[in-house]
Amino acid sequence: GRVKRERLSDYLQTQGSGDIYTITDRAGWHKDTYIMPSGETITATDKNPAIIYNGDTSQAKAYQPNGELTDWQQNIARYAAGNSRLCLALGASFAAPLLSLLNEESGGFHLMGDSSDGKTTAAKVALSVWGKPSGSLLSWSGTKIGFSNTAAARNDGLLVLDEIGQASPHVIGDTVYSVMNGINKVQGAKQGGNRALTRWKVMMFSTGEKTPDSILKHHKGDWNAGQAARLPSIRAAAQYGIYDTLHGFEDGALLSEHIAQSAEKYHGTAGRLFIRQLLDDLEQAKQQATERMAAFMATIPELSGQARRVAKRFAIAAAALELAAPVTGLPIGVGMAGVKQCFDEWLEANGAGKHEDRRIIEQAEDFIAQYALGTRFMEWSDKSTNKDHAGYRKQEGEKLELWVIRRVFADEIAQSFDESKACRVLADNGLLKYNHKNKGYQHQRKGNGWFHVLATSIELDD
Structure with a gap:
């Protein structure tokens, strides 16, 4: 009845807590709170963060932690020692939440090489920091709008796209621009005006048998300097597939199999602990990351333009991996050396000149x-x-x-x-x-x- 509806309206407006909540469809940092793609909030204390996540939770199950940190360290992270491509994968993963804190632009890395050389294993290592790889690994077979929506749900996080050869050529360039620019396109609203713009920052880790440049060239497309600076390509090949050392395994395939199986069992704990480590003192964490980036840049030749932009992306990956040493269990310096090896190979292949x-x-x-x-x-x-x-x-x-x-x-x-x-x-x-x-x-x-x-x-x- 009308009277009861009026009483219910009065109750909803006058009773209950007066606390103000923020409702958001964007994951990532919100002041001193970090929202996972699952909607889970991580804060420095047990205090209610007063934030309600109303974004995409279609992959929420993939972001549930499983296993202890020591399990992840012993079965996955420790194999990054002496393996530069795994260091780069882990560095990119831990660097994702640092982008906004350090005011750095979105970017990523493309790992390129032959089939079955371990590229996807590196991607799974990166994903295991935050969740279950089989549920969070995406392929390149999508649309620009779809990838933009996914990037918003992974704001301040990691976006992994596997097998670039599955993508339509026209999607590749558009995706890199739309995802890396960090803003969705302007769209009109039904009631007039425009819809609110969604902004994000992501770290992308991509894999494939070819480079974006070679795919677009074959289809008479254009991979320009801006795209190349946002997603530089690194050869996956080391001594044994993506590996420089096998840590006692007979071959790279067996090591990849062990890592992939372990990532399905042990995942999600490292990322959460890293966020809590940052939240213990955000200002100090930013200072330490900045210092480590400067230390990395001091070890490379003086660069300018696009080459310097690429170098800074390697630098933030190296800094993040060093900052995460208490979480990974890797000795100090191991992560920096591994990422530096990848950068040196990129620089040798591409030179310091403009793309x-x-x-x-x-x-x-x-x-x-x-x-x-x-x-x-x-x-x-x-x-x-x-x-x-x-x-x-x-x-x-x-x-x-x-x-x-x-x-x-x-x-x-x-x-x-x-x-x-x-x-x-x-x-x-x-x-x-x-x-x-x-x-x-x-x-x-x-x-x-x-x-x-x-x-x-x-x-x-x-």
């Missing part, structure tokens, strides 16, 4: 190798052309020059990069001739318009 510059140089070198001596280039004295005409060959001393039509240069060498930037990069690296007379990068061939002149290393016989 964009390397791409431009690679595109020019590929173009030269493919077409320099083929039918697309006519001899200097030829007057006829063909439908695939790209320019002219000219002998300059003992070397071959390629006079490339400007439109061909823009479409096939510069590609997605600005033409003037491509010219500058190639000229700085000795691949493009500068026209000192006209103070530019264009050269004129009488009667045939303007060209860019590539200086090749091809030697012509007399």
Whole structure:
């Protein structure tokens, strides 16, 4: 009846506690409280945090702890000693809740290698810090919106995506940008205006037999400098699959089998203890992490731009693993050395230069190798052309020059990069001739318009 409804309304508005609660659909840090993807709250004390989690709990069961910390240490964590890829996996996992505390951007690592070399085992090691791997491991076969929603539920946490080869090529680049940018797209609300924006920070750990760059190249996509800096690729291969040392096992497969089985039994305790360790003194924890990051950066060459952004991501992984030493049981310095080995290999493979510059140089070198001596280039004295005409060959001393039509240069060498930037990069690296007379990068061939002149290393016989 109406009277009873009115009495119920009065009761709900006037009775009960006057405490104010925060209702959120975002996991992670909320002042001095950390919310797990399951909705579980972790605080420094037993005090009610006055926070209600109303977000995605579809994987809540996977985030239930099982086993004792010593079980996890003896059957999983201890094998990271002397194994750089496992150190990187653990470092990325423990670094996830530090991103917001240190005001660092979202990012991650992509572990690339052949099938059955242990990449997924490394991913399971990372996941075992927070929960059961079989329930929390995700594949790349999803959509950009789906991954963004998942990232919000893993805010200040770890997001592991396995087997990048299962992803649609157009999803890869979009996913890295949307997940790493940490904000969902603007959407209108039914009642007018826009829906509230969701923000997050995550540490991603990805695996696959190929790199994102190689997959997108095959499908004529573009993996640009921003994406490469957010998700740098590291080779999975060490001496025995992903392992540098087998800790008494006969081969890498047996060690992987033991770790994978153990991760299903013992999981979730390490992450919770690490959060409580941070909560004991958040300011001191931030200071210690900052100092350890600085110590890591002091061991590497001076870098700038994208290379430095990547280096800082390795640094926070190394700092987190050192900070988590009381939880992992690993000796001080072991984690730092393992992550440093991975960084050194990344730096050797990618160099300290800009990713964009390397791409431009690679595109020019590929173009030269493919077409320099083929039918697309006519001899200097030829007057006829063909439908695939790209320019002219000219002998300059003992070397071959390629006079490339400007439109061909823009479409096939510069590609997605600005033409003037491509010219500058190639000229700085000795691949493009500068026209000192006209103070530019264009050269004129009488009667045939303007060209860019590539200086090749091809030697012509007399």
